[in-house]
Amino acid sequence: DAKTTQPPSMDCAEGRAANLPCNHSTISGNEYVYWYRQIHSQGPQYIIHGLKNNETNEMASLIITEDRKSSTLILPHATLRDTAVYYCIVRSRGGFNKFYFGSGTKLNVKP
Protein backbone atom coordinates (compact mmCIF):
# COMPACT_ATOMS: atom_id res chain seq x y z
CA ASP A 1 0.00 0.00 0.00
CA ALA A 2 1.16 3.51 -0.80
CA LYS A 3 2.75 5.28 2.15
CA THR A 4 2.84 8.74 0.62
CA THR A 5 0.51 11.72 0.28
CA GLN A 6 0.78 14.24 -2.53
CA PRO A 7 -1.40 17.13 -3.71
CA PRO A 8 -3.53 16.05 -6.69
CA SER A 9 -2.40 18.86 -8.97
CA MET A 10 -0.12 21.88 -9.26
CA ASP A 11 0.49 24.59 -11.80
CA CYS A 12 3.83 26.07 -12.71
CA ALA A 13 4.88 28.76 -15.17
CA GLU A 14 7.33 27.74 -17.84
CA GLY A 15 10.89 28.62 -16.88
CA ARG A 16 10.12 28.80 -13.19
CA ALA A 17 11.05 26.23 -10.56
CA ALA A 18 8.47 23.57 -9.81
CA ASN A 19 8.41 22.39 -6.21
CA LEU A 20 6.45 19.20 -5.66
CA PRO A 21 5.84 18.16 -2.04
CA CYS A 22 5.38 14.66 -0.67
CA ASN A 23 4.42 13.55 2.79
CA HIS A 24 5.73 10.22 4.06
CA SER A 25 5.29 10.56 7.79
CA THR A 26 5.43 6.80 8.48
CA ILE A 27 8.72 6.23 6.67
CA SER A 28 11.15 3.83 8.32
CA GLY A 29 14.86 4.33 8.73
CA ASN A 30 15.71 1.81 6.02
CA GLU A 31 13.33 3.19 3.40
CA TYR A 32 14.29 5.27 0.40
CA VAL A 33 12.22 8.00 -1.25
CA TYR A 34 11.90 7.57 -5.01
CA TRP A 35 10.43 9.95 -7.55
CA TYR A 36 9.09 8.94 -10.93
CA ARG A 37 6.99 10.74 -13.48
CA GLN A 38 4.54 9.51 -16.07
CA ILE A 39 3.79 11.42 -19.20
CA HIS A 40 0.40 10.59 -20.64
CA SER A 41 0.07 7.00 -21.87
CA GLN A 42 3.72 6.15 -21.31
CA GLY A 43 5.60 4.09 -18.75
CA PRO A 44 6.93 5.88 -15.66
CA GLN A 45 10.35 7.52 -15.91
CA TYR A 46 12.85 7.47 -13.06
CA ILE A 47 13.82 10.91 -11.78
CA ILE A 48 15.76 10.66 -8.54
CA HIS A 49 15.92 8.91 -5.18
CA GLY A 50 17.40 9.51 -1.75
CA LEU A 51 17.66 8.16 1.76
CA LYS A 52 18.32 11.11 4.04
CA ASN A 53 20.68 13.50 2.29
CA ASN A 54 19.61 15.94 -0.38
CA GLU A 55 20.30 14.71 -3.88
CA THR A 56 20.74 16.39 -7.24
CA ASN A 57 21.08 15.07 -10.74
CA GLU A 58 20.66 16.43 -14.24
CA MET A 59 16.89 16.29 -14.00
CA ALA A 60 16.01 17.47 -10.53
CA SER A 61 16.88 18.02 -6.89
CA LEU A 62 15.43 16.12 -3.97
CA ILE A 63 15.18 17.79 -0.59
CA ILE A 64 14.39 15.49 2.34
CA THR A 65 13.54 17.02 5.70
CA GLU A 66 15.73 16.17 8.67
CA ASP A 67 13.02 14.02 10.26
CA ARG A 68 12.50 12.35 6.84
CA LYS A 69 8.75 12.71 7.12
CA SER A 70 8.46 14.76 3.96
CA SER A 71 10.37 15.63 0.84
CA THR A 72 10.25 18.05 -2.08
CA LEU A 73 11.14 17.40 -5.68
CA ILE A 74 12.48 20.49 -7.42
CA LEU A 75 12.54 20.93 -11.18
CA PRO A 76 14.71 24.05 -11.44
CA HIS A 77 13.47 25.38 -14.77
CA ALA A 78 10.22 23.73 -15.77
CA THR A 79 9.41 23.33 -19.45
CA LEU A 80 6.19 22.33 -21.18
CA ARG A 81 7.65 18.84 -21.59
CA ASP A 82 7.72 18.47 -17.81
CA THR A 83 3.92 18.33 -17.74
CA ALA A 84 3.23 14.89 -16.25
CA VAL A 85 2.02 13.03 -13.18
CA TYR A 86 4.77 12.87 -10.57
CA TYR A 87 4.86 9.99 -8.13
CA CYS A 88 6.63 9.89 -4.81
CA ILE A 89 7.27 6.32 -3.61
CA VAL A 90 8.72 4.93 -0.41
CA ARG A 91 10.77 1.80 -0.94
CA SER A 92 12.57 -0.45 1.50
CA ARG A 93 16.34 -0.58 1.35
CA GLY A 94 17.83 -3.66 -0.20
CA GLY A 95 16.17 -6.54 -1.94
CA PHE A 96 13.78 -6.36 -4.81
CA ASN A 97 11.15 -4.57 -2.86
CA LYS A 98 8.02 -3.45 -4.48
CA PHE A 99 6.78 -0.04 -5.52
CA TYR A 100 3.29 0.88 -4.40
CA PHE A 101 2.21 3.94 -6.31
CA GLY A 102 0.04 6.59 -4.69
CA SER A 103 -2.17 8.95 -6.62
CA GLY A 104 0.64 11.32 -7.58
CA THR A 105 0.62 15.02 -8.48
CA LYS A 106 -0.39 16.24 -11.92
CA LEU A 107 2.01 19.05 -12.75
CA ASN A 108 0.73 21.46 -15.37
CA VAL A 109 3.45 23.65 -16.82
CA LYS A 110 1.92 26.65 -18.52
CA PRO A 111 3.47 29.04 -21.03
Next chain:
Amino acid sequence: GAVVSQHPSWVICKSGTSVKIECRSLDFQATTMFWYRQFPKQSLMLMATSNEGSKATYEQGVEKDKFLINHASLTLSTLTVTSAHPEDSSFYICSAAYSDGGEQYFGPGTRLTVT
Protein backbone atom coordinates in the same frame (compact mmCIF):
# COMPACT_ATOMS: atom_id res chain seq x y z
CA GLY B 1 21.08 2.18 -20.86
CA ALA B 2 18.46 0.23 -18.86
CA VAL B 3 15.87 0.02 -21.62
CA VAL B 4 12.74 -2.07 -21.23
CA SER B 5 10.46 -2.87 -24.14
CA GLN B 6 6.96 -4.29 -24.34
CA HIS B 7 5.18 -6.03 -27.16
CA PRO B 8 2.64 -5.38 -28.41
CA SER B 9 2.11 -1.71 -27.67
CA TRP B 10 -1.60 -2.14 -28.13
CA VAL B 11 -3.92 -5.06 -28.76
CA ILE B 12 -7.62 -5.57 -29.33
CA CYS B 13 -9.11 -8.98 -28.67
CA LYS B 14 -12.51 -10.57 -28.39
CA SER B 15 -14.06 -11.57 -25.10
CA GLY B 16 -13.08 -15.09 -24.08
CA THR B 17 -9.75 -15.16 -25.87
CA SER B 18 -6.27 -15.03 -24.32
CA VAL B 19 -3.64 -12.39 -24.88
CA LYS B 20 0.10 -12.57 -24.23
CA ILE B 21 2.18 -9.48 -23.47
CA GLU B 22 5.98 -9.62 -23.57
CA CYS B 23 8.36 -7.57 -21.46
CA ARG B 24 12.05 -7.51 -22.34
CA SER B 25 15.07 -5.86 -20.77
CA LEU B 26 17.14 -4.92 -23.80
CA ASP B 27 20.54 -4.04 -22.39
CA PHE B 28 20.68 -5.61 -18.97
CA GLN B 29 19.78 -8.78 -17.16
CA ALA B 30 16.76 -8.43 -14.94
CA THR B 31 16.53 -10.85 -12.09
CA THR B 32 13.18 -9.43 -11.09
CA MET B 33 10.37 -8.04 -13.18
CA PHE B 34 7.12 -6.46 -12.06
CA TRP B 35 3.72 -6.18 -13.71
CA TYR B 36 1.33 -3.28 -13.14
CA ARG B 37 -2.12 -2.39 -14.36
CA GLN B 38 -3.44 1.12 -14.80
CA PHE B 39 -7.05 2.10 -15.45
CA PRO B 40 -7.88 5.48 -16.99
CA LYS B 41 -7.16 8.43 -14.71
CA GLN B 42 -5.89 6.11 -11.98
CA SER B 43 -2.49 5.27 -10.60
CA LEU B 44 -0.45 2.18 -11.29
CA MET B 45 -1.46 -0.91 -9.36
CA LEU B 46 1.12 -3.61 -8.74
CA MET B 47 -0.17 -6.99 -9.91
CA ALA B 48 2.75 -9.35 -9.41
CA THR B 49 6.46 -9.78 -8.98
CA SER B 50 8.35 -12.36 -11.00
CA ASN B 51 11.82 -13.74 -10.48
CA GLU B 52 13.67 -15.62 -13.18
CA GLY B 53 13.12 -19.33 -12.91
CA SER B 54 10.58 -19.24 -10.12
CA LYS B 55 6.87 -18.72 -9.69
CA ALA B 56 5.49 -15.22 -9.64
CA THR B 57 4.22 -13.64 -6.45
CA TYR B 58 0.81 -12.06 -6.87
CA GLU B 59 -0.62 -9.14 -4.97
CA GLN B 60 -3.74 -9.67 -2.92
CA GLY B 61 -6.84 -9.69 -5.07
CA VAL B 62 -5.06 -10.53 -8.32
CA GLU B 63 -6.21 -13.83 -9.81
CA LYS B 64 -3.15 -15.93 -10.55
CA ASP B 65 -5.08 -18.27 -12.83
CA LYS B 66 -6.30 -15.39 -14.92
CA PHE B 67 -3.04 -13.48 -15.17
CA LEU B 68 -0.34 -16.03 -15.96
CA ILE B 69 3.20 -14.80 -15.59
CA ASN B 70 6.28 -16.56 -16.92
CA HIS B 71 9.82 -15.31 -16.35
CA ALA B 72 11.76 -17.77 -18.46
CA SER B 73 15.01 -15.85 -18.79
CA LEU B 74 16.86 -12.90 -17.35
CA THR B 75 15.62 -10.70 -20.17
CA LEU B 76 12.06 -11.85 -20.78
CA SER B 77 8.86 -12.00 -18.78
CA THR B 78 5.41 -12.63 -20.22
CA LEU B 79 1.94 -11.84 -18.93
CA THR B 80 -0.94 -13.83 -20.37
CA VAL B 81 -4.46 -12.59 -19.75
CA THR B 82 -6.60 -15.70 -20.04
CA SER B 83 -10.26 -15.68 -21.03
CA ALA B 84 -10.21 -11.91 -21.28
CA HIS B 85 -13.34 -9.89 -20.58
CA PRO B 86 -14.12 -6.21 -21.19
CA GLU B 87 -13.31 -5.38 -17.57
CA ASP B 88 -9.74 -6.54 -18.22
CA SER B 89 -9.31 -3.68 -20.66
CA SER B 90 -6.49 -1.60 -19.21
CA PHE B 91 -2.97 -0.30 -19.64
CA TYR B 92 -0.46 -2.99 -18.61
CA ILE B 93 3.04 -1.88 -17.69
CA CYS B 94 6.08 -3.95 -16.78
CA SER B 95 9.27 -2.93 -15.04
CA ALA B 96 12.62 -4.58 -14.47
CA ALA B 97 15.31 -4.33 -11.82
CA TYR B 98 18.84 -5.58 -12.25
CA SER B 99 20.45 -5.09 -8.89
CA ASP B 100 19.69 -5.47 -5.25
CA GLY B 101 18.26 -2.16 -4.12
CA GLY B 102 18.26 -0.63 -7.58
CA GLU B 103 15.50 1.38 -9.15
CA GLN B 104 12.94 -0.14 -11.48
CA TYR B 105 13.02 0.61 -15.20
CA PHE B 106 9.63 0.71 -16.83
CA GLY B 107 8.44 -0.39 -20.22
CA PRO B 108 6.27 1.82 -22.43
CA GLY B 109 3.11 -0.10 -21.60
CA THR B 110 0.59 -2.19 -23.53
CA ARG B 111 -2.96 -1.03 -24.02
CA LEU B 112 -5.40 -3.93 -24.02
CA THR B 113 -8.95 -3.50 -25.26
CA VAL B 114 -11.33 -6.44 -24.94
CA THR B 115 -14.47 -6.22 -27.05
